[in-house]
């Protein structure tokens with residue numbers, strides 16, 4: 655009888671372990687697998703260049719990740735800006751774009767996303783800003799400038815990607831269930847290349863990366879991410895090692911994707 659009770663107890667404990675460890679997360683993720691509404695898919699198909707380059711299977715995965723990301727975010731409009739579902743989807747798509755090489759990420763440390771209609775005055779810096787990310791868990795965008803980033807998607811300027819790059823770096827650093835997704839060895843190599851390239855920018859020997867990349871290591875990373883996605887061929891031509899290290903760091907290669915697509919079309 656005692657043996658029976660002990661066996662039942664062990665079975666219960668095993669069930670409890672597996673249900674907590676696997677069943678619950680799978681159930682939670684499953685709810686984001688339902689399709690996105692047709693108008694929102696159409697929005698991605700027409701206004702989000704990265705999405706247009708994906709295969710059917712990748713698009714499905716992209717929409718799942720988009721819903722997963724948005725589920726953890728609280729959007730707020732400022733200056734009488736009304737935040738619409740379309741705006742949420744485009745901001746979420748930007749986060750999915752930069753994290754698409756990793757396991758699904760919500761950038762959990764960032765709960766609030768604030769949208770201003772255009773450039774806004776910051777009481778903190780007493781300057782006009784287009785966007786910012788702070789360690790209190792807030793991402794801010796000027797909506798006008800966010801849209802410009804995707805309207806002109808080959809000029810190397812993309813506010814959304816710039817701020818998401820800051821968020822990605824911080825998320826990797828802040829201890830929580832999503833941290834440390836950047837490979838330490840690749841990151842160390844990236845930091846050493848950063849040092850050399852920043853010196854070239856400051857000495858005006860750099861002809862590709864924007865001078866703003868020379869501000870500090872974090873701005874360097876954010877500017878590189880913008881130009882990496884928008885001008886992959888020129889970035890590669892400028893410094894193949896820097897380009898390939900960034901591709902390795904964020905685990906995706908826009909140039910490779912572009913070439914594969916050209917082959918398919920051919």
Ligand SMILES: [Zn+2]
Pocket residue numbers: 816820872873876
């Ligand atoms: Zn920045």
